Amino acid sequence: MIKVIINYNDVNDEFRRMNDILGVLQYKYKNIDVSYNKVKDKNELFVTINGEKLDCNHTLDFYMNEVENILSKEI
Numbered sequence: 001m002i003k004v005i006i007n008y009n010d011v012n013d014e015f016r017r018m019n020d021i022l023g024v025l026q027y028k029y030k031n032i033d034v035s036y037n038k039v040k041d042k043n044e045l046f047v048t049i050n051g052e053k054l055d056c057n058h059t060l061d062f063y064m065n066e067v068e069n070i071l072s073k074e075i
Helices: 013-029 060-074
Strands: 002-008 032-038 046-049 052-055
Touching (some): 013 060, 052 060
Parallel strands (some): 002 032
Antiparallel strands (some): 046 052
């Protein structure tokens, strides 16, 4: 199981984009658990995948590669 946390302060367009990207990943891989963590720092939005902090300015392909790397390490 891959644990993904969206750390956010405000529900804005960038948050919605990340939520959409993670929805695609959940649909494709089926073993991704997405949760949300509201942080106090303004304008802070980042994702953690199995504890690794990632910025949210990447494309869907980048996150798919990250998930594939995690899955290949688990095998």
